[in-house]
Amino acid sequence: MATTEIDIFANEEKRSLELAGHVGFDSLPDQLVSKAVSQGFCFNILCVGETGIGKSTLINTLFNTTFESDEASHYLQDVHLRPKTYDLQESNVNLKLTIVDTVGFGDQINKEESYKPIVDYIDTQFENFLQEEMKIKRSLHNYHDSRIHICLYFIAPTGHSLKSLDLVTMKKLDSKVNIIPVIAKADTISKSELHKFKIKIMSELVSNGVQIYQFPTEDEAVTEINSTMNAHLPFAVIGSVEQVKVGNKMVRARLYPWGSVQVENESHCDFVKLREMLLRVNIEDLREQTHARHYELYRRCKLEEMGFKDTDPDSQPFSLQQTYETKRKEFLVELQRKEEEMRQMFVNKVKETEVELKEKERELHERFEQLKRMHHDEKRNLEEKRRELEEEMNSFNRRKVAAETLMGQALQSCSQQPFKKDKDKKN
Amino acid sequence: MTANTRYRSRVLRSDDVEEKEYVGFATLPNQVHRKSVKKGFDFTLLVAGESGLGKSTLVNSLFLTDLHKDRKLLNAEERISQTVEITKHTVDIEEKGVKLKLTIVDTPGFGDAVNNTECWRTIEGYIDHQFEQYFRDESGLNRKNIQDNRVHCCLYFIPPFGHGLRPVDIEFMKALQEKVNVVPLISKADCLTPGEIKKLKERLREEIEKHGIKIYQFPDCDSDEDEEFKQKDKELKESTPFAVIGSNAVVEVKGQRVRGRLYPWGIVEVENQAHCDFVKLRTMLIRTHMNDLKEVTCDVHYENYRAQCIQTMTSKVNAENRVESPIPLFPMPTPDADTEKLIKMKDEELRRMQQMLQKMQQQMHEQDL
Numbered sequence: 001m002a003t004t005e006i007d008i009f010a011n012e013e014k015r016s017l018e019l020a021g022h023v024g025f026d027s028l029p030d031q032l033v034s035k036a037v038s039q040g041f042c043f044n045i046l047c048v049g050e051t052g053i054g055k056s057t058l059i060n061t062l063f064n065t066t067f068e069s070d071e072a073s074h075y076l077q078d079v080h081l082r083p084k085t086y087d088l089q090e091s092n093v094n095l096k097l098t099i100v101d102t103v104g105f106g107d108q109i110n111k112e113e114s115y116k117p118i119v120d121y122i123d124t125q126f127e128n129f130l131q132e133e134m135k136i137k138r139s140l141h142n143y144h145d146s147r148i149h150i151c152l153y154f155i156a157p158t159g160h161s162l163k164s165l166d167l168v169t170m171k172k173l174d175s176k177v178n179i180i181p182v183i184a185k186a187d188t189i190s191k192s193e194l195h196k197f198k199i200k201i202m203s204e205l206v207s208n209g210v211q212i213y214q215f216p217t218e219d220e221a222v223t224e225i226n227s228t229m230n231a232h233l234p235f236a237v238i239g240s241v242e243q244v245k246v247g248n249k250m251v252r253a254r255l256y257p258w259g260s261v262q263v264e265n266e267s268h269c270d271f272v273k274l275r276e277m278l279l280r281v282n283i284e285d286l287r288e289q290t291h292a293r294h295y296e297l298y299r300r301c302k303l304e305e306m307g308f309k310d311t312d313p314d315s316q317p318f319s320l321q322q323t324y325e326t327k328r329k330e331f332l333v334e335l336q337r338k339e340e341e342m343r344q345m346f347v348n349k350v351k352e353t354e355v356e357l358k359e360k361e362r363e364l365h366e367r368f369e370q371l372k373r374m375h376h377d378e379k380r381n382l383e384e385k386r387r388e389l390e391e392e393m394n395s396f397n398r399r400k401v402a403a404e405t406l407m408g409q410a411l412q413s414c415s416q417q418p419f420k421k422d423k424d425k426k427n
Numbered sequence: 428m429t430a431n432t433r434y435r436s437r438v439l440r441s442d443d444v445e446e447k448e449y450v451g452f453a454t455l456p457n458q459v460h461r462k463s464v465k466k467g468f469d470f471t472l473l474v475a476g477e478s479g480l481g482k483s484t485l486v487n488s489l490f491l492t493d494l495h496k497d498r499k500l501l502n503a504e505e506r507i508s509q510t511v512e513i514t515k516h517t518v519d520i521e522e523k524g525v526k527l528k529l530t531i532v533d534t535p536g537f538g539d540a541v542n543n544t545e546c547w548r549t550i551e552g553y554i555d556h557q558f559e560q561y562f563r564d565e566s567g568l569n570r571k572n573i574q575d576n577r578v579h580c581c582l583y584f585i586p587p588f589g590h591g592l593r594p595v596d597i598e599f600m601k602a603l604q605e606k607v608n609v610v611p612l613i614s615k616a617d618c619l620t621p622g623e624i625k626k627l628k629e630r631l632r633e634e635i636e637k638h639g640i641k642i643y644q645f646p647d648c649d650s651d652e653d654e655e656f657k658q659k660d661k662e663l664k665e666s667t668p669f670a671v672i673g674s675n676a677v678v679e680v681k682g683q684r685v686r687g688r689l690y691p692w693g694i695v696e697v698e699n700q701a702h703c704d705f706v707k708l709r710t711m712l713i714r715t716h717m718n719d720l721k722e723v724t725c726d727v728h729y730e731n732y733r734a735q736c737i738q739t740m741t742s743k744v745n746a747e748n749r750v751e752s753p754i755p756l757f758p759m760p761t762p763d764a765d766t767e768k769l770i771k772m773k774d775e776e777l778r779r780m781q782q783m784l785q786k787m788q789q790q791m792h793e794q795d796l
Binding site for chain 1: 477478479480502504506507509539540541542543544586587588589590591592593594595598615617618620621688689690691692693694695696699701702
């Protein structure tokens, strides 16, 4: 009897029931919303583009404030990322906005390594989230999610096609983050050129297999608008925070001698479309995609690297814990082995140095002895020479004395003789 | 007539012809003019800069022709490791009987690859090659028909999207400053408002000075030119580097057909001085300073090259001679160190001997006494 019941439960399909009255669980979404609003939202934008192409200006224009940032120099040796976090509030919705700017992108003469810092940064954010998820005591509620939700890639308005650096960078980024390419400084391209430019860019992206973010078309509420917007990619944008008087209103525009380009005028540029898509319609979808697609891909790659598998060779699901335990044991064994090795090496090295030092000491002693002997010999030689010299001096002195006495005698005899002569003369 | 007026030269006037004191060399400028018109002029212009900055469009606008009819632009993936090429287009254009043989040297691929180390070497090599060819022709026996292919001017396009000079710009200009007249231009200037243009120009001038880059300097005008000319010259000098816009298309503005770019918010006229410096560039390049550019190339850059060439040649010859010929070309250099030591030693010995002799003489003298 019991088995048949279980069978019934196992094979039963879900039935839909009719409600007799109003229960009240249609307020579930509202509860969810109010919870989310009280928690606050988090949104992270990464801006990639050459120095001076208008990244900061566009962000200022999008959020209608001035985020302070210094102008970057062209002479940096490599690419750096500058994340800045701001708290914004609009009609009781709190947004924690992080803007990551790439500084020095496209300035170096050799740009082969330019994409690496960006990819490393994105991976680091994923890694941090992974670590938080795998902690024993985790607090995902309060975790400040710093994963990049959207990457705005700024294309220079050359009018011909993508630059080679753009292609290489986008290919590296498309599997890690949602990319929306935008054509920056679009007030330098005329309408006909713009149309050709957009087509060229999209065809190049497609032919090289770069997957940019497509606005979702499954949800009926936004299908129509999203599919039209998808056709307008990449958006040609202009940014400005200066107010200019056009007609009798103050609008944000750029004032030229030949006219003024209004930022919010749909026939001038696609700024309004970008803002709609990015902030007003699809912001939640971007966050979901980041978590469900890009982060999961990263996580899977990372764990597979570490040797985790979902299923055994026998198709029995592995328990994560078991795998973890085995891995840990392996790791500890490995660690011990390495320690032993290092200790051995250290001991060997010490022995060697000792032997060397002993050798050197011995040599030193020998030399010392040698020098001492030499010194002795020299001293003796010197003594002998001294004696000889003294003897010579003595003999010389004796001869001198002898010579003097002889001379003295000779003189005496000489002096006596003239004396005698005088005497003789007198006599 | 006083003696002073006798030697005063006068402009040719019909009634002067009968004057006996009129010599007539005042017609020299006219003769030069006639001869030069007959001979025709030539001018070589090098344009350099990254792809997509409007070089070809500007050249078309400057000379009002369409030089690049069937251009094949490469895709991005083909440009990842592209090398720099040199392409030459020569056209003969004529205006009011004056013939100009114009050569435009283009540098596709410059700055396009991902790794642009030393991408200017090809261009440097090309310029040197032209100098070398002219040097050889000049030193040859038959000098009647020398073709002057030397590059007279290099227009370097700086992108307006940045905050100033980039490392590749600085390296390029430094490598070429001694070989050709470098004229930097701000390209696609229709993406900058007048205030931004001014700021960028100042920035560029500062950076060019800071890095010691020698760009082409306009010669100062003579002091006896009239005020208007001097004023124009001053304006010209103060607005370098020029911010230019080019256009291949003709649009209609206020009933007139002019070259321009059509935008939803207005029309940019290429020849409107308030919109960009295209007119100034054209005036400078073609109408007033073309000859000066040629002269500087001949007198300064080519002479530098020639002097360097000759120096390297003679030092090579000298180095070879020292090893090979039995008779040295130069007088014997400083004597050997060993012999000098020997000489010194012998000197010392001699001196010692002399001293000893003196002492002995003294002793003997004393002994005699």
